[in-house]
Amino acid sequence: MVQAPKATTVDDGQFAATRWTIVRAAGDSQIASNHAGAALSELCHIYWRPLYLYLRREGFGLEDAQDLTQGFFAELIRDRSYRRADRQKGRFRSFLLGALKHFVANSRESAQRQKRGGGLIRELFDDRIVSELEAQVQSTQQWSASTLFDREWAAALLHQTLDRLAQECALAGKSPLFEELRAHLAGTNDEGVAYDEISRRLQRSAVTLRSDMGRLRTRYRALLREEVRGTVTELAEVDDELRYLCQVIAQS
Amino acid sequence: MSFSPPSGVVCAKCSARVETTASADFGCLACWLQAGLEESSQVAAEEHEQVPKSLGSYFILKQPDGSPWALGRGAMGVTYRAEDVSLRRPVALKLINADFAQHGAGARERFVREARAAASLRHPNVATVYQFGIDEETGQCFCAMELIEGETLDERVPSRGKSRPRFWSRRSRASSIAT
Known part of the structure; x- marks a missing residue:
């Protein structure tokens, strides 16, 4: 069923406010436990890397950082601290990092850094991932914990955006096209795009490919803004959040 | 790659x-x-340019800023607030992405199946499907549906309290009866 929204703007966040929606859904005491678990799992899969890397840069050891990351998401549900999160007062990025700091401080005080999380994201910490993340920690020692967190947050946004675009292309039977053009979607001109080669590989005219590129770039930008919109309170904050992340990356 | x-x-x-x-x-x-x-404004402008002004007798309504009045969007397409100028009634007009219409035969067939399935439902709590069509010039698939004024589901569902399970229980029962 299609519902007409009350709001008068197209991009008023009702479709993109997923991050806050997930937190709210996970926090509902009446919700079925498997539903809450699924909501929590989605949050974990999107944001565990920035949080884990933040902890590692803060000096926590491998196991402690893993335990704290898992424990944090479990505590988010158990303690229902997100109930105190006011969507009207902040960006989701700040909320999550603030909640992690609070959780870590409490863990230190109570010396209860026991393994928690019930295997929620334990499967994510396989040997390959851990060694990749360790290489990342080592190669980015010039960055502070908050810078590393912000950069990884930006990477998570891009992952989400490109995954969504890839899914849309797959639905349209255009996965090969997406894979060929993906590397150039952030560009604003066609410099460096080997249209002739791609044309031969895909049996698609170069003229059509240029048109495809324009559409994919437009869609990529729209999806990226939707993803960012889901983490801020007001539509007007999307540009500010993007500028902030760009600034962090440029200055690091 | x-x-x-x-x-x-x-x-x-x-x-x-x-x-x-x-x-x-x-x-x-x-x-x-x-x-x-x-070019955030250009992004919106480019997207807006790709939205047709009308399809058959359905005219897509504009927001105060001139942009098409989108009600919702998904992977397959976008639903707009529109008006059936023949019958002078508001409708929800779902447009399948142009890419689907031109190249994604499988996805297009899915859209048709979805429209037919929705059209087969008759229930006060289910939006009525008025028409499914394809624009001959552009190949654009569209589906005109009853426009339900009111809250979004997100606004309607109780966020907490004992009424939430009851809400879903009632809606599930209504859906099962409709089908």
């Missing part, structure tokens, strides 16, 4: 440091983000 530049290089375009990491093999992160920031 890999497009990672060497670790630690500086982006030739924006001079930001490019770090090839396990989780971010995009190249220059700043350039990817900048693309969303640049």
Whole structure:
């Protein structure tokens, strides 16, 4: 069923406010436990890397950082601290990092850094991932914990955006096209795009490919803004959040 | 396909440091983000240009800022607030993405199946499907449906309290009766 929204703007966040929606859904005491678990799992899969890397840069050891990351998401549900999160007062990025700091401080005080999380994201910490993340920690020692967190947050946004675009292309039977053009979607001109080669590989005219590129770039930008919109309170904050992340990356 | 530049290089375009990491093999992160920031109004304008003004007797309504009045969007397409100018009634007009219409035969068939399934339902709590059609000139598939004024589901569902399970129980029962 299609519902007409009350709001008068197209991009008023009702479709993109997923991050806050997930937190709210996970926090509902009446919700079925498997539903809450699924909501929590989605949050974990999107944001565990920035949080884990933040902890590692803060000096926590491998196991402690893993335990704290898992424990944090479990505590988010158990303690229902997100109930105190006011969507009207902040960006989701700040909320999550603030909640992690609070959780870590409490863990230190109570010396209860026991393994928690019930295997929620334990499967994510396989040997390959851990060694990749360790290489990342080592190669980015010039960055502070908050810078590393912000950069990884930006990477998570891009992952989400490109995954969504890839899914849309797959639905349209255009996965090969997406894979060929993906590397150039952030560009604003066609410099460096080997249209002739791609044309031969895909049996698609170069003229059509240029048109495809324009559409994919437009869609990529729209999806990226939707993803960012889901983490801020007001539509007007999307540009500010993007500028902030760009600034962090440029200055690091 | 890999497009990672060497670790630690500086982006030739924006001079930001490019770090090839396990989780971010995009190249220059700043350039990817900048693309969303640049020409944000142009992005909207480009998307708006791709939305037809009308399909058959259905005219897509505009927001005060001139943009098409979108009600919702998904992977397959976007639903707009529109008006049936023949019958002078508001409708929800769902448009399948142009890419689907032109190249995605499978997805297009899915859209048709969905429209037919929705059209077969008759219930006070289910929006009525008025028409399914394809624009002959552009190949654009569309589905005109009853426009239900009111709250979105997100606004309607109780966020907490004992009424939430009851809400879903009633809606599930209504859906099962309709089908």
